[in-house]
Amino acid sequence: METADVRAHIGGPWPVPGGGETWRRWQLLAALAADDLPLAKLVEPHHDAAAILHELHARPPAPGEIWAVWAAEPPFAVLTATAGGQGWRLSGSKAFCSGAHLVTHALVTAEAPDGPRLFAVDLAADGIRDGSGPVWAGAGMRRAGTRTLDLLDVAAEPVGGPGEYVDRPGFWMGAIGVAACWWGGAIGVAATLEQRSSRLDPHGLAHLGAVRSALDVAGLALESAAARLDRRGAEVSSERLAHAVRAHVAGVVEATVSHVGRALGPAPLAFDARHAEHVADLEVFVRQHHAERDLERLGALHDSGGQGRGTGDE
Template sequence: MTDSARPPAWAGVDDDHAAASLLAHESISPEPGDAVALAARLGARAPLPGTGRTAELWGLLATLAATDVGAARMVEPHLDALAVLAQADDAGLDVDLDRVGADATSTWGVYAAEGPGVRLEATAADGAWRLTGTKPWCSLAATLSHALVTAWTPDGRRLFAVDLRTDAVRAADGPWHPRGLRQVVSAPVAFDDALAVPVGDAGWYLRRPGFAWGGIGVAACWWGGAVGVARTMFAAATAREPDQVALAHLGAVDTGLHAARTVLARAAAEVDAGTADGATARRARAVAADVVQDVLARSARSLGPGPLTTDEAHARRCADLELYVRQHHAERDAANHGRHLLEHGSAPW
C-alpha cells in the first residue's frame, strides 16, 4: 500500500501524523519474515511507552493494524519486548544479553502464557540459568531470534531472555488450524536445558507498571483493526445509495470507534503522566474489545456475505481480528475487574 493510501488510524489525536510518518515508505506484508523485518526496523525508531510519546507508539500500532491486522500482531510483541528491556535498564537491572547472543538486530517475542499439563522450569547451577520444559502459545518462535519467557523458579515466576536459535530450543509447528492469523503460528516450544539470563527478580515482570501498558498497546491494535473494517463499510456506503439500516450501522460504528479512541488516548496520557494503573488497562482493553466485536457484527449485517467471500483483504482482516481480540477474556476479564473494584474499597464513580 502506498503512503498516500495509508492515512493514520489515530485520527483526531495530536500524534496521529507522527505515528503515520514512522510507517512512511514501509511495505506492509502479512508474511512472517517481512513482518518480523518490519518490526526490527520500527523498533529502532518507535518511541517507548511512558516516555512522553505513548500516543505516538499506540497510534503507530493502530495505523499498522488498520492496514493489516496480522502484521500488527507480529510487530507488537517485538516492540513490547524492547519496552520491557528498556524498563529493566531504567530499573538498574543487570541483564547480560550478550550471553544469549542478543544485540540490536535481534527480533523478539514475549511468551508469558501458562497452560494445563505443561510447565517451564528455570534452575540455576554453576552461575548460569537453564530452562527445561514446555511453554505454550509461543507465536512465531521458529521465525524470531530471541524471546522473553516466564519460567517457574522456587521463588515464583521469573522472566528470562533466551536465544530461540539453539539446539536446546525446539519450536513446534502446531497444532495450529485457525481461520484468522493463520501465518502467526502460536504453538508450544520445548526447552531442554536452554541457557537463559534473568530479567528482574521473581515477580518483577508482573509488578512493573509497564505490564499494564503493554496490554493497552494490544488494545490499540484491536482498535486499529476495527478502523480497517469500518473503512470498508464507509467505502460501500459511498459506492451506492445506502439505506437506513446501512446508515444506522455506519453511525453506530463511528460512535463506538470515537469512544474507544478517546479512552485509549486518555490512557496514553495517564501512562506518560505516571498515573496509569491496572484499572486503566482493564478499562481500555474492555472498551476496545467491545467496540471491535460491535464493529465486526455491524459490518457483517451491513455488508452481507459479499465482502466476506469476494474481498480477500476484508475477509482476512475480519478473521484475523476475530481471533486477535480473543486475547481479551470477555466476562472473565470483566469479573477480574469487578473483583479489583471491590478490593479497592470504594466506588470509583
C-alpha cells in the same frame, strides 16, 4: 510472514510507554494493525520486549535481532526454570509462540523455585524444537506462525527478579498497547463499510453511524489513557485503567464486526478475501481479552485500581 516484513517495522527506537509519547506509540500500532493484523502481532511484541528490557535494566535488542514476548501459560504447556553451576536453564513447553519461525530472541515466563520469573532466550540455543502440543488449525492469525515449542535444558538469562515482570508499572501499559492493536484491527474491518458508504441504504447508514461512534470513542479512550500515563507514570493505578480500556475496546471490536456484517451481508466474507482474512484474524486477536474473567478482576479491585498480578498476554 517473511522476516523482511517484520524488520521493516522494528528499526529505530519507538516511544517508551509512559515516557511522554505513549499515544504516538499506540497510533503506530493501530495503523499497522488496521492494515495487517498478523504483522502487528509480531511487531508489537518486539517493541514491548524493548520496553520491558529497558524497564528491568537488561540489555536492549541489538541491531538485526527480532524479539518476541511469550507469556501465555495454558495448563497444557508448563515451563520451569532451575539455577545451577551453568546458570539458569529452562525445560518444558511454551505455547502460543507467535513468530517462532522468524524471531531471534524471546522473553519467556517460567516457574522458578523462588517464584515466577522472566527470562531472555536466544532461539539459536540448543534444546529448542517444535513441540507436540496442539497444531494451529484455524484460519485466523495463521500468518503469525504461532506454535508450541519444547525446551530441553535451554540456557536462559533472567530479566528482573521473581515477580518483577508483572509487578512493574509498564506491565499494564503494555496491556493497553495490545488493545490499541485491536482498535486498529476494527478500523480495518470498518474500512470495508466506509468504502461502500455512498451506496448504503438508511439501515446501512445507521450501522455505519454506530461503527463510527464506537471507534471514535474507543480512540478517545486510548488517547486519554495515554495522556494520563504520560502525566502521572507509575503513580497511575494502571491495572484498573488497563482492564477498563481493554474491556471497552474488546466490546467495540465485537460491535464493529457485527455492524459491518449486518450492514453488508455475507458478500464481503464470501468474496473479499482480504476482508474475510482480516475479520478472522481480529476475532482471534481480540480473544487475548479474557472476557468475563477480566471483568471479574476489574470488579474485584478494592481501591482505585492498584497494581497486582495479572494474566498477561501471549
